[in-house]
Amino acid sequence: MQPYFLPYLGYFQLIAACDCFLIYDNVQFIKNGWIERNRYLLDGEPKWFGVPLAKGSHTQAILEKRISPHFQIEPLINKLAFAYRKAPYVEQTLTWLEALLKLPAQNIAEFNELALRSCCSLLKLNTPIVRASEWAPQSHAKAQERVIEVIQSVGGTCYLNPVAGGDLYDADGFAQAGYALQLLRPVLPSYAQHNHPFVPALSILDAFMFNDLNTVCGWVRQGEILHG
Secondary structure (H helix, E strand, C coil): CCCCCCCCHHHHHHHHHCCCEEECCCCECCCCCCCCEEEEEECCEEEEEECCECCCCCCCEHHHCEECCCCCHHHHHHHHHHHCCCCCCHHHHHHHHHHHHCCCCCEHHHHHHHHHHHHHHHCCCCCCEEEHHHHCCCCCCCHHHHHHHHHHHHCCCEEEEEHHHHHHCCHHHHHHCCCEEEEEECCCCCCCECCECCCCCCCHHHHHHHCCHHHHHHHCCCCEEEEC
């Protein structure tokens, strides 16, 4: 999977369900996607927040996208503090996030990896996390063929992908290459969000703000695996 910015609960259900999670950091960066931003909750409505990136070529890979030198942590923390001012776990969540944002990271792939690892530590997930850029250097293969190359590079036998991306892949093509294709359907339990109607699939920060860690730890192990 591409390294998303503080992704939603289903992303961590994918990590929990697999034997090895491979960060797909050496593919082309797509602007205004989930890599540089995600959604938080403000007065019952989803809003965007994220990390600004330095200007660069549109052909740059994710691992080449540098974080803007003008990025300031305090305004982001203040925005989230206001939005979640009534949430029961706002103080501990923002203390954790502020420390995370201060960790040295040269590019968005590196920061998102740090964030994923930190989240996994909180969620008690021990799935090994590795980078595609270290195990499977760039090649001329595209789409499914490239994914199969990456599986080969780490000695995998099966590819687990979110069900929402299932249309991108052909199970017969994986089988012909000697691999199984499975899909993960996320399970997103509802929870109280300031007495507003529940908004699912926000950044994992939202789950941390409103729920104790033991509860969220249980949720990340609820994804449903389907055969491709």
